[in-house]
Amino acid sequence: MEIAIIVVIVLVAVWVAALLTRRPAPAPQQPIVYTTTGGAKVTAYPPARPRDRWRWECDGCRTSVVATTAGEDLRPDANRHAETCRALPPQPE
Numbered sequence: 001m002e003i004a005i006i007v008v009i010v011l012v013a014v015w016v017a018a019l020l021t022r023r024p025a026p027a028p029q030q031p032i033v034y035t036t037t038g039g040a041k042v043t044a045y046p047p048a049r050p051r052d053r054w055r056w057e058c059d060g061c062r063t064s065v066v067a068t069t070a071g072e073d074l075r076p077d078a079n080r081h082a083e084t085c086r087a088l089p090p091q092p093e
């Protein structure tokens, strides 16, 4: 009986320690929008999950790029595309 009580106490202690050492999830990042020289927009999307990658899409010329490197390296690339892209915004049909 004493062993059962000790086992329960140890299990509860391990459970509490696991709860106390848990790291909070990082704050979600928001998409970043750059306006192109033609007036369209390039949107850089952060990864939805830690293993995913940044990607950006231009709604003017329909270019879509997924980062081949980790981190936020794609944001400057998206901004550079916006600075040089002359595509017009999508026109209503």
Ligand SMILES: [Zn+2]
Binding pocket: 036, 058, 059, 060, 061, 062, 063, 081, 085, 086, 087
């Ligand atoms: Zn473009």
